[in-house]
Amino acid sequence: MAVALAPHAPVIAAPASTGAAGGAAVAVDRVSRTFAGPHGDVVAVDDVSLDVAEGEFVVIVGPSGCGKTTLLRMIAGLETPITGRILVSAPDNRPVRNAMVFQGRSVFPWLSVEANVAYGLKLDGVSRAEQREKTSNLLSLVGLSRFAKAWPHQLSEGMRQRVAIARALAVDPQMLLMDEPFGALDEQTRFILQEELLRIWEATGNTVVFVTHSIDEALTLADRVVVMSAQPGRIKAEIPIAFDRPRDQATVRSDPRFAEKFATIWSLLKEEVQEARRSAGEMVR
Numbered sequence: 001m002a003v004a005l006a007p008h009a010p011v012i013a014a015p016a017s018t019g020a021a022g023g024a025a026v027a028v029d030r031v032s033r034t035f036a037g038p039h040g041d042v043v044a045v046d047d048v049s050l051d052v053a054e055g056e057f058v059v060i061v062g063p064s065g066c067g068k069t070t071l072l073r074m075i076a077g078l079e080t081p082i083t084g085r086i087l088v089s090a091p092d093n094r095p096v097r098n099a100m101v102f103q104g105r106s107v108f109p110w111l112s113v114e115a116n117v118a119y120g121l122k123l124d125g126v127s128r129a130e131q132r133e134k135t136s137n138l139l140s141l142v143g144l145s146r147f148a149k150a151w152p153h154q155l156s157e158g159m160r161q162r163v164a165i166a167r168a169l170a171v172d173p174q175m176l177l178m179d180e181p182f183g184a185l186d187e188q189t190r191f192i193l194q195e196e197l198l199r200i201w202e203a204t205g206n207t208v209v210f211v212t213h214s215i216d217e218a219l220t221l222a223d224r225v226v227v228m229s230a231q232p233g234r235i236k237a238e239i240p241i242a243f244d245r246p247r248d249q250a251t252v253r254s255d256p257r258f259a260e261k262f263a264t265i266w267s268l269l270k271e272e273v274q275e276a277r278r279s280a281g282e283m284v285r
């Protein structure tokens with residue numbers, strides 16, 4: 001059964017079930033989204049179609065302002081397409097458990113670190129003992145065990161982002177939507193969390209749609225990289241990344257296909273970044 005996510009679906013999704021039931025499949029069909037801007041309407045996403053298979057890891061790259069966040073928010077049901085439709089379906093025919101890690105701040109400042117991580121579990125009606133155990137495992141995973149009782153304002157930006165990641169993983173989402181989740185992290189922490197995310201994804205079989213500006217990150221994680229054009233955001237290319245799995249930083253970078261894929265994606269992206277700068281009236285070489 002295909003389930004269209006309702007607009008304003010919960011950010012950390014909620015049905016009472018726990019445990020993996022296979023990844024969700026996503027079908028984005030000719031979707032467009034326009035916003036009213038100060039100088040007239042802005043077409044953020046224009047006629048985008050994208051299928052994500054159950055358990056696939058898709059990474060979206062594109063110049064700033066090309067509509068990546070808007071597309072992700074529409075898949076999450078937090079934004080409504082103006083035209084087209086989006087279907088998200090789960091193999092067990094039940095409502096899809098999804099979680100989104102937002103770009104920038106996405107922790108609740110009024111909850112402690114551990115209460116942030118346990119938030120979705122509490123909504124799911126998970127027992128306190130299980131909440132404690134899962135929260136403690138996830139805080140250890142993201143390297144924040146010592147900060148369980150801290151408040152978000154007492155953490156660095158990168159630490160807060162790790163809390164958001166732990167909170168999203170806590171509900172064992174069938175579809176994990178991540179908007180530049182590692183952008184605020186230092187490189188070593190980013191590498192470690194990329195590898196941990198891969199490990200979790202490989203173990204659960206869940207579906208991930210991940211936005212990044214980093215070609216390296218895209219190549220490390222993705223089954224397929226989707227390159228979006230400068231605004232209005234369209235899909236310019238889809239590039240399969242068939243490096244062996246399981247992957248880690250070293251094996252990915254030593255794959256002879258890495259340099260070739262990097263060059264392909266950068267040349268596609270460079271044209272779009274230059275186009276975006278040109279339309280913004282910047283000087284472009």
Ligand SMILES: Nc1ncnc2c1ncn2[C@@H]1O[C@H](COP(=O)(O)OP(=O)(O)OP(=O)(O)O)[C@@H](O)[C@H]1O
Binds near residue numbers: 037043044066067
């Ligand atoms: N709520 C909104 N109201 C008005 N305009 C919006 C809104 N959300 C997005 N936009 C516009 O839509 C376009 C796409 O924005 P979006 O945030 O999706 O881009 P992005 O690709 O995620 O950019 P970045 O890489 O900088 O995060 C931009 O021109 C933006 O100004």
Ligand SMILES: [Mg+2]
Binds near residue numbers: 068069070103179
């Ligand atoms: Mg964005």
